[in-house]
Every structure is written in structure tokens, then in C-alpha cells.
Amino acid sequence: MIGIVGYGAYLPRYRIKAEVIATQWGADPASVTRGLQLFEKTVPGQDEDTITIAVEAAKNALRRAQIDPREIGAVYIGSESHPYAVKPSGTILIDALGIGPHVHVASYEFACKAGTEAMYVAYSHVKSEEMRYALRIGADTSQGAPGDALEYSASAGGAAFIMGREKVVAEILHTHSYTSDTPDFWRREGEDYPRHGGRFTGDPAYFKHITEAGKALLEKSKLSPGDFRYAVFHMPNGKFPMEVGKRLGFTKEQIETGWLVPWMGNTYSGSSPTGLAAVLDVAKPGDLIFMVSFGSGAGSDGFTYRVTDEISKVQDRAPKVRQMLDEKKIYLNYGEYAKFRRKIKLND
């Protein structure tokens, strides 16, 4: 059996409400919260970045897996906000967590699905018996230009998963990826904020790739939507995952456990992985989970999981996602938010 042996997430404590951002730019707060189903989002603290978030999430995954970090053969971090353009994020992480140095490390980037592509590679390494454990993380401190629609959603957080063969808590049953050259969202080298094609990010991008990957995954698994207890989709806003789930035949009840975006925002590479972590926090042995990510550019990675008897042993070993989402929140005003996100340019 191959699958997840440990998982963990991390969300910063800082929040900003969508209505605060809307008011700042003279937009109608109700149309944002109602239209996009976004109420508040996480904001990274002044000393947090993709690497610190990845470290916290991986620490929680190690707490659950209870393995010797030195047995991890590969560490992959997927993000579109790696702090360095040139210098891997994973090297700092392995030193912080006592992994390696006999380890393969790489940074992944594929807009919002860098985390699941890292998961696919980590899973393949274990499946091919190249190594005993592989760690993959999806984490981001995503960027949204001031005043842009993305500013309501771009947030911070991440989730880490350790793949292995023993004491598996969720077995990976099937995978399927669907990719095409669809430039719906991009950021060029040296630019501070991504650009996007407005509604073009919807039907031809998000909906097409998730439904195609999802349909193929259902076909491969010979399962129907009703067989799954939970479904997790990439969450750029509150509306899209519910809508794409409906198109594939899933119900609101199957989606809402992992539907964190109205209060978390879009954690980009950490989005569907954090949703999966929230599902694993409450899943019962035997539950089937359906998950399809989406990364602009564009592609989707789909996975089906079966939760095992091991799950109940690990759930309480680390903080749960809903706990991090709901407790100890610190709200920022727009000025503090602009300072935290370094939107204010200072002299050296």
C-alpha cells in the first residue's frame, strides 16, 4: 500500500476581511462577499514566508508520521512565491527539520498546482521503490496587486504530506493529470504581481481542466461521485469549487469539509492540499476522497484516496486545519496589511 503516512498544515494567524479591502478601493463589500464568496483571508506575518510556512507544515506532518527525518529521500516544495528566484527553498527546510543531507531536493512551480505536482512525483518515487519516504509541500504567500480582484483572495498557508508504504493513513488509489497551453494567469520574471485574463480564467481554464481531469479520474477508478465521502478542488474563490463540483456530480455536503476558501482565501500551491488536510483531520477509516487541483497555465492533477484504520491514531498528534483557521485570529486594517505585505516602498 502506498500513500500518505503523515500530513500537516500551517496557516498564519493574521487575517484581513474582504470588506476592509473592498472599502479601501471604493468597491461594494456585499458584491465581493456575495459574488466571490470570500469573507476573509490569511496574511503572512512580517517574519513569515513560503519557507517558514513549509517548515511549520512539514513539522506537523512529521509529528503525525513519527518517522526519522533522515529516512526521507526527497523533499519537494511547490510554490509560486519561493523567496529566492535563484536558491532552493528546500535546502533551508531540510536543515531546519534535520532531513538529509543525503536527500534529493527541488523547488516546483506551476501556479496553484505546484503542490500537487510535487505530490505526484513524491508518490511516484515511493511507488518505484527508489526511497522509503518522500516529503512534498505546497505553500505560498501569494501576491495580488493592490486594487486587483486577486487581492480579495491571495493569501498564505500550506500543507505537507509524507509519502510512504508503512502505516499509511490514506492510500493513493488513482492519479490522473490533464495539461494544456492555456495562458489564463501569469507573472513574468521581475514583476511583483501576476496578471490574469479575467473571465478567461474560468471556463477555458479552471473549469475545463478540472472537469477533464475529474472525468478521466472517475473513469479510471470506475467509481461514481456518490461513492466518495469527500471531494476537494482547487479554491481560487468560494464559488468556483462548488460550481465545478456540481458539474462533475458532487454535492455541497461532499465539498464543504475541505472548502476553506471563504475564510482562508486562496493559498495557491497550498489551496487544495490544505483542503485535503482539513478532510483528513475528520475522515474515518474507509472514506474515499476525490481531489483535483488546478494550476493556471494550465493543468490539473487528480487523486483518489482511501482512508485507512491508521487515520485515527495520527489525527490528534498535530494542530488541525479548522483549529488554525478559527482560533487566535488577529485582524489587520488595510494599512497594517499593506505594511505586512511590503506593499509600502521604504527608503533603504
Place this chain on the structure above:
Amino acid sequence: MRDVAVVGTGMTKFGELWGQSIRDIFVEAAQQAITDSGVDHVDSLYVGSMSPGLFVNQEHLGAVIADYLGVNPIPATRVESACASGGAAFRQAFLEVASGASDIVLAGGVEKMTDGADVTDALATAADQEYEVYHGITFPGLYAMIAKAHMHQFGTTREQLAAVAVKNHRNGAKNPNAQFRSEVTLAQVMGSTMVADPLRLLDCSPVSDGAAAVVVASLDVARKLNKSFVKVIASAQASDTIALHGRESITTFKAVVEAVKKAYKIANLRPADINLVEVHDCFTIAEIVVSEDLGFFEKGKGGEAVAQGLTAIEGGRIPINTSGGLKAKGHPVGATGIAQIIELYEQLTSHAGPRQVKNVRRGMAQNMGGSGASCVVHILEAQ
């Protein structure tokens, strides 16, 4: 000048046509028009397009289109007159046939606006760069000033502006080629996102892709085709100062007044002789001002008229924008002037389906560039 007729029409659906390029959509519309007309060739073609260079980095559009339409080596020319490019292209085709230089000419219009270009900046090139745009003004800003002045001078209300959008969406909902086929309420228009006070999102025409084409022929050719056609009984064009500040009044478009005066004179008609009009409602205020400038309502009464339903299909005195107008049908800039002619053709040949206005004999199309610095007016008559 000899008599000229419109003998065939074709257009794409207007909207976000992400699966097609500018040449694809023009060829689709042009082929439809040629097939519809039944002609076996065209002698030349004109394509109206405001800014393919800025929108999709393609200039020399006449040649591109003639090539992909497979009509080389006929003369092919792009006509540019900002948002009036389509109307101006139609006028060139009309003049070429009327003069006897050609018998059959294709007049088309196209714009591909949703491929990623900065649309507001591209459109702003139709205003005065040195005196308006450098100071930060955009088209919603210019028309907002016109609206404010009209409200101040004549008491036009916010509700009356919204009534234009409500009516045009109601008409557009019945047009299979329209970008927006949904009705909106006064409250939705007045509660939509503010763009430039007093204009809100639903006061503005959308950003669209689309192409439209018609075949124009001499009356002799038209009669031999054995199908319905409509006669072009007036073609007129006028210009005005490029910048708003150069005008005596900004609550009237002088180019519209001048162009329609010429058109009425050519056709020997009065406003009461016209049964329906397609006007350039790039913003709701534009429809109100233009409806007055064309002589259908007294100056200052256009807002009241639309609010009272005088411009509606059902029960209106002079139905305006039965197609849905730029507001609901969509506004792929260069295609707009041609699409107006197509709506008149459908109405005058009784092919407008649920939008059909009863007992129509003459229709007018008014196409305008910039903040009214160019205006083209055509009057068409049923045969």
C-alpha cells in the same frame, strides 16, 4: 449617383470569442454574407476596424482578410474612424457602387478585443491624446461629463439613464447574436459598480469580439438575385472637434446633427418618416443625447422619452436599438456600424423574429466615433 442596395448579411455572435482569431471571425461573417446574397463574386472589400494593431498586433487588415477570405486579388482596404469604423466602411462601399466604379462590394467590420490587450488604453487613443488622454481621461470619464452636463441642464435623471440599459437588455435578450441575452432591472443598473460618476457598469457597453459583413450591390444586380433586399436611400457623414473642450455645447453632438441633417436632405425625409433607429449607445447617456440630436425628441427630452417607453419595440413611437444596441448586443468596435445595418436589414425584410417592429418601411443607423468627433448616418428603405 446610381441606386444602391444591401443584398446579403452575415455576422458572428458577439461576445468573448476565445476560440477564434480576428481573421476567423471576419471570414465567418463575410462568408455568411456572400452566401446569403447569392452573388458569385465581389469586386472589392472594405473592413472597418478601430485598432487591430493595439488589440491583436495586426495592421494591414484589408490584405489579411482578403487573403483568408480567398478573394485575392480584389482591392481590400481597412477603414478607420474609431467606433464609427464600421459605418464608415459601409459608406465607402456605398460610394464605390453608387459611383459606378464597382457593382458588388463587401463591407465588413471586425474587432477582437478580449485577447489580453489593455482595452481602456487602446480605446482612449480615439480621444485627443495631447489634451485629454495625457491628463488621465478615459471614455467613461468623457461620457460621464456629458451625462453630468445633461442632467444639470435638462434635469435628466439617474433612473432615465438606467431605463436605456433596461430597454436595450430587454431587446438584446431576444437577439440570438447578442453578448448579453438577459434582462436587467432599474435597481440592478443603479446598483451596479460605479465606473465614472454618474455612469455605472451597466450604463457602459461591454468589451466584445465580433465581426459583421454585408454585401452592397447596384439596384440592377440586386433585382437579378431574386431575393429580398433593402435600398440605401441616404449616406451622410460629419465631423466635430476631437476634444470635448473645443465644443460650444457638450449636451449635443454637432457631428450627429450635421450628418443627420444631410441624410434627411438627401432622402427628402423628416424624423417622423423614420420607423426605427439603431443608435450608438456606447454609454446610456449617448443614446439619450443622440435620440434628441437625430430629431426624434426635443432637446432635453430624450431621458423622459425612454423612461416613458417611447423608444420600446412594443408601443414605442420610434423604437430605438431593437437589436439590443451596443449595450446588450455587444460592441466589437469596428463591427458595430455594420451590425446596425444588419439589424435594419432584418427589420425591413421582416426577419427580426421576436424583435420585429410592425409596419416598418424606413430605418436609420447612427454610428459614432470617439466622444462624437465622427458620425455616420444611413437611412435604409424596404423594397
